[in-house]
Amino acid sequence: MDKFKIIGKTRIAGEVAISGSKNAALPLLAGMLLPNDETVLHNVPTLKDTDTLIKLIAGMGVAIKKEGNTVIADARHVANYYAPYELVRTMRASILVLGALLGRFGEAEVSLPGGCSIGSRPVDQHLKAFEAMGASISVENGYVKAKAPAGGRLIGCDFTFDMVTVGGTENVIMAASLARGTTRLENCACEPEVVDLANMLVAMGAKIDGIGTPTMIIEGVESLHGCEYSVIADRIETGSYLAGALMSEGDVLTTNTSAELLHPVLKKFEAMGATITTGDDWIRAVMTGRPKAVDIRTQVHPGFPTDMQAQLMAVCCLADGTSTIIENIFENRFMHVPELNRMGANIRIDGHTAIVTGVDSFMPAPVMATDLRASMSLVMAAACADGESIIDRIYHIDRGYDNVESKLKSLGVNIERIKG
Structure with a gap:
């Protein structure tokens, strides 16, 4: 079973072309x-x-x-x-x-x-x-x-x-x-x-x-x-890479995409302190300080998408303050929480609610991907941790992220696939 070896601590920055959804x-x-x-x-x-x-x-x-x-x-x-x-x-x-x-x-x-x-x-x-x-x-x-x-x-x-x-x-x-x-x-x-x-x-x-x-x-x-x-651009892939900028005081430009598809996520990014600029087919996120804590409720469209919940939780882990994340779509979509906690996050679960108290940094650790979107949250957390992390069961990420290693490398992430 393939794994990712990721060596942080990375400032996630650069340009990445978004694939079809x-x-x-x-x-x-x-x-x-x-x-x-x-x-x-x-x-x-x-x-x-x-x-x-x-x-x-x-x-x-x-x-x-x-x-x-x-x-x-x-x-x-x-x-x-x-x-x-x-x-x-x-x-x-x-x-x-x-x-x-x-x-x-x-x-x-x-x-x-x-x-x-x-x-x-x-x-x-x-x-x-x-x-x-x-x-x-x-x-x-x-x-x-x-x-x-x-x-x-x-x-x-x-x-x-x-x-x-x-x-x-x-x-x-x-x-x-x-x-x-x-x-x-x-x-x-x-x-x-x-x-x-x-x-x-x-x-x-x-x-x-x-x-x-x-x-x-x-x-x-x-x-x-x-x-x-x-096929339209992948709004979740777009949001995932932009989230990396917020976690690392980075600067990410996503191309071949559309801000029209991602309004509720971009609004949360701005509330966390990111500078968001957009064009007809591009979105840029620039972060110059620590993210601010926010509250999130996943909802059906046009609300905040459940497929971005894990990635935003990873950002909240490094935020200044305490964030509350309520998952209203799937009853079992907090399986990434124990893995983020292994990396030094401070997350407590109460039913469908996650209370996330921000920490200064992630710590490197061996972790296991539990589903498609959770796998990206762990990848981004590992990229921000100071040291080497191993992410197991990455077949999940291969199901939903096109050419993921090359795109992450273009953003400065030190990532290597270890064949299982």
Whole structure:
């Protein structure tokens, strides 16, 4: 199992180009199953998760290839509607092929997903919506088996999600795009990644109103055609590298990105004392002193994103004062806390609340990554610690950060991958 060896103490500074969004690319890749045509998708990051989904789609008989950061898929000939456990178990986003397959072909058999251990992320909202659209659903031996009603097409309906769910919203709008009639969805997720998928579906010929709002109305069409589309910038990768500047009195310029995607995070950075400047496709964070303590509540978009909670906690560990961080999205997303405490942080957990009392510096230590975003918080903490740290189980970071070592080195981090 690979590890990172990081030698601090680094002032994190320099320029880094941001890749396409992992959380947007995965549903967009699943959406390439929908048209009876060729689709070209640009700005796809090179990650374990994107590679896995491409393998999954190829296993269904789709002619799909990745050339650099471009994926070309021809879904005219799909041989099966089956997503096996061997691939799906490695990431939760694999469940998104369910909506695409069910919408276009009227049937699907998809393994229940795996992924990071950050708490329960049930797919019941996906399945309830499909049942409301007339599908018969059963779960057998760990597989979801879904079949559209007689005639092979789902039927439009009115459906309200019991909770805001990004994956559920994405899955259902894909299926509804090819349903018979009109589907009205309430309490939809409004994240930029959901908007990106809806925009690609419209480019394929889907009819969707209310994109970016909690109410979306999808008028089903007979078929979708291929298109050429580009994945939005990764707002979480952007925020992660900018956070390094705050932790190290650094100066980080992120390019190929958008401040529009990151407003709540940038506001917190400014509250902590950073100077934030932005342009059409860049964001710069400059820090000249110790961060100030802030309070954070993770919320669904447009609130503070849960995927930036661990990175902001690492900044708060070095802040002047005491910060309170409340995690409202996942019930088990403080697993990085013991690891940060091993590095000298002062964090106390009380239910869904973390009380972080700032310390002067991190100490080097051997630590273990527990999930995708937590792994980056540990990397940044190690870069700021005075000495050598070893970070184990870095397969997590490979799932979500494209070309991470090269990018960190460009920011001055002394990092080496140790092959396991």
